[in-house]
Amino acid sequence: MIRHLLSAADLDVDRATLVLDTAAELANLASQEVKKLPTLRGRTVVNLFYEDSTRTRISFEAAAKRLSADVINFSARGSSVSKGESLKDTALTLQAMGADAVVIRHPASGAPHRLAEWIDGRVVNAGDGTHEHPTQALLDAYTMRERLGRIAGLRVAIVGDVLHSRVARSNVSLLATLGARVTLVAPPTLLPLGIERALGARLRTSFDLDAVLPESDVVMLLRVQRERMNEAFFPSAREYARCYGLDTARMRRLPQHAIVMHPGPMNRGMEIAPDVADSARSTVVDQVTNGVSVRMAVLYLLLGGSAK
């Protein structure tokens, strides 16, 4: 297995499949009487969060705790980071405390890569800037495989703010590895220029959601990231919802078996209508459940291999 999980591109087909298979076995164990496993007893996992997050941090915390690791939560707010401590100094502090793995979320793209150079422990990227969020891509792939039985050959539409989305970036990379066909759907202002040329034949782009829906097995809606919208990327929220929001009428255009995914948190009424979010096609809740299993698998595979 690899040392760190910094990017979805770190995983080849075999490794990605190993993570998904391991997660599936760990998910089975979640139904047993005692859910806690002794596997990572005595290891320390630090959740280093420089950006607000509830589900990802809680998900990593639950995953580490189910494997009996000790968890230290560190959020920038209320720590010495607010007194101006640099990432490197924080990293050296964690190193000195004997962190076996650091799960990091940071607003700067590439921060986990820097961190990996400074510490001996394993680093898991839990979202860096507009760059990558590999465990989200893994749990999305897991959810697709669980619901639809396979990933290779699936037609996946990723809809919304592709430009700022680390979820989209990691998913495009992992889904390409696993053989799915991805179509990015977004207003022209939110689609990186020339992305289809950069990523090759498996990737298509479109500005027209209605045309893409009938030939999609999976629709993955991205959150409109208001906190990153300091420029006018579209005229108004209502116009965005009209053109790219998935409502009940649009959902009917999907094939019978198709599923609707959202990484959360959702802006109900913006990119996803409330009825759609609560429909049987929606996998939002499954994605949260699967997130814990997938993160357990990642921690197990990274930390399990730490023979010196």
Place this chain on the structure above:
Amino acid sequence: MPYPVSGASIPSAPVSSKSDSTDIPFDQATEGKAILAPADVTRVVDRIAHQILEKTSGAVDAVLLGIPTRGVPLAHRLAARIHAFEGIDVPVGVLDITLYRDDLRLRGARAIGHTEVPAGGLDARRVILVDDVLFSGRTARAALDALQDLGRPRTVQLAVLVDRGHRELPIRADYVGKNIPTSLDELVRVLVAETDGTDGVVLYGGRS
């Protein structure tokens, strides 16, 4: 040092490249020494099945849990023999112990196997763990830990096809197919038709 040998000798037993509970690196080219022939394995399994019936008053409430890889087919065979002898159906399950091993730090993460608990559960049952080789006792210890998280059996027993000695923990088997005195640099390999194409027990390595 002479080893007790029973039954006919198989010339060169096929060697599985799969790792099992005794996976010590060894030279695969070394010719193995057959300890049990296929017919011996059948007799041994029959005897253990009889002993289980005897010791559990007719396999009442018994559950057989095979420890992967080769404990699983052995558990199924024991169940089949118990059925043939007394017409009793003993539930069979699989207990994967990967997450409970104590050598994770030393050997690194392994692929996790599938654990399967029979429909009736394990609470208040007489659980019989089935493995191919009893060696250090660490697999059995891990299995006991794993079992604790699955329920609360009335009793737990251990059945092994081969006991090769060199225990590192205070653990013993309730049913032993064959005791084979070995030295630490030897490797005992149990072959079962389901995974290896033939039955047998072969001893490899050691000072020649």
